[in-house]
Amino acid sequence: MGRIVLNKVTKKFGDVEVIPPLDLTIEDGEFTVFVGPSGCGKSTLLRLIAGLEDVSSGQIQIDDTDATPLPPAKRGLAMVFQSYALYPHMSVRKNIAFPLRMAKLDKDEITKRVEAAASVLNLTDYLDRKPGQLSGGQRQRVAIGRAIVREPSAFLFDEPLSNLDAALRVGMRLEIGELHKRLATTMIYVTHDQVEAMTMADKIVVLQAGVIEQVGSPLELYKTPKNTFVAGFIGSPKMNLLTGSEAQKHNAHTIGIRPEHLKIVSAGEGWRGTVGVSEHLGSDTFIHVKCEAFPDPITVRATGEVDIRYGTEIHVAPDLTHLHRFDDRGLRLG
Amino acid sequence: MATQNSRSAARLMMAPAVVLFLGWMLIPLSMTLFFSFKKFLPLRGDSLENGLEWVGFANYTRFVGSSSFWPSVTATLTIVAGVLVITVILGILLAILLDQPMWGQGVVRIMVIAPFFVMPTVSALVWKNLFMDSVNGFFAHVWRGFGAMPVEWLSQASMPSLIVIISWQWLPFATLILLTAMQSLDSEQLEAAEMDGAPVLSRFFFIMLPHLGRAITIVILIQTIFLLSIFAEIFVTTGGAFGTKTLTYLIFQRVLESQNVGLGSAGGVYAIILANIVAIFLMRIVGKNLDA
Ligand SMILES: Nc1ncnc2c1ncn2[C@@H]1O[C@H](COP(=O)(O)OP(=O)(O)OP(=O)(O)O)[C@@H](O)[C@H]1O
Ligand SMILES: [Mg+2]
16 A cells, blocks of 8 residues: 555745645555656655655645654655665665664564565675675665565655666666566655656656646646646657747747657748757757747757758748647646 | 886985984884883982993883882773773764754854863863862862762772863863764765664664764774873872872883882883783774774
8 A cells, every 4th residue: 555645735944935735646556756847846745755854734644544743664655865875884685674674573584575675676696795885776776675675655766866877777767667567566756857757657746846737647748738837848858839929820828849740841831940950869850940930949850860951941830730839827728 | 107216206205204203203212212221210320421230121020010010000991991981972972962953053062172172281170179179179069069078089089080080181082073973974874764764772873873983993092092191180180199090100200209210111111012902902893993
């Protein structure tokens, strides 16, 4: 079990309200990702759930019991920290065994569980090393191992992959996803990387300045962003958000069109512009186009390799079925 | 990097410092050794000009044979051990306390460190006259306030009193070193332990104490070096009476009170040997904390 409900939860540091009243339900077994720009309160929210910070008001329920007054140890949650927070003077074995030792399990049971966790995480050969003698990815796995041996009702991850290099990050992303499928335990995962959010989540919670902008599945957020913030935040490269007369033609203050929904067309059609920098990724090419109609360059995706020179004239047209329209407060229309 | 050339240049440039340092160490050491084999009683007319009589190991046997030798070794070790235990334990507690965010932190920290700036002689005098005096001392008033007979601290409980005085002197040093170590402890480690279900005491023993291991080692080693040669505090308070005569103090008495330089020098050599035995012991016990 691991159903977590936040009820009008707020958090103040002194006079600064970091989290205004917030409601959120995380269903049992769900992989929920908190995503948002730096400083928006993701870690604070996670620490409130963990019990490492006290809420200023509101209620946190874990499995239908009020967990607000409970200390972290009593909440049955496990956390993986960004810095891993391994105990440097203990061997990997002792690190993983620590929560079990604190729970006063008997020796054989501890050994059994530690070895099971180590084999799941490919750590068997490293059990007698100290954390200082491990690579970043291995340390990460020890931290996860320390979390899973306790069989918690939910896992909390605070940017666990941000200290790893790009290749390892992709690998660990898959491993955590795999782990979630196998354990089917609730996981809450904090990141500011929207690619991580899109690839791993069952449910994404987009935060800005402590406020939930939208909650939904990755594709929901992608297809129907509720406002311009979510529209600009989810998806890579970013959605083109355009204002002015072109937007007014569609009865909106702002229109949004993703790079993949812009087509290169022949002269006389669409918007005229000149080619800026283009990024060749092999499978795709992202072309930055300076259009006369808009102050900022827009991004266009072309599939495969395209032979386009810097400074040449180009015409692009939006696919109108995928046009997003927003009003003057940035909220989605229709 | 270190080519043949630069290495010999480095040696050349280091030479003056090394020579100075060796002279600094070797001259007093060899003079002590030299005198320890001679009969040298300045008041009886012995002097370097007249030549000193070679007496072999007579000074050494006499120094050990004296009835005050073994008590002085015990006294020295008792003081070192007592002060170490008190300063390390209280130092850890104070460091934890001072690490908590609190109002007036800066002032409190300076006040805790203040005793270290007081000269040993002065602090010993303050303790002797203001606190431990059996007529006007603070403790005497407290005792009388409870209707009890004031204690003659420096004679009836001379060793504990001395240990308290010296601990008061050295506590700031221990606290300071342990506090800086405490501040380098990653708070996420404590939070992780908290999530792992470790109560306060377990967090202290499993996380904080191992983290402080190296700092505690340093405190023990440095304090031992200085505590073995404690002198002013004894001179000012008990004058070596009531079982507080340490090896250092015994040497002082032999050289200055009985004007026997040869005997004192032999004592000095014993002090060096004792210091080395203690150092080897300590290195064995705590030294492994220093590597890795
Ligand atoms: N202990 C604290 N005291 C005062 N303000 C704090 C404290 N902790 C966090 N804050 C403030 O709360 C806000 C949210 O911080 P938080 O650490 O939750 O951000 P975040 O979303 O995790 O950012 P990042 O992606 O950079 O980790 C920030 O503006 C931060 O300055
Ligand atoms: Mg954070």
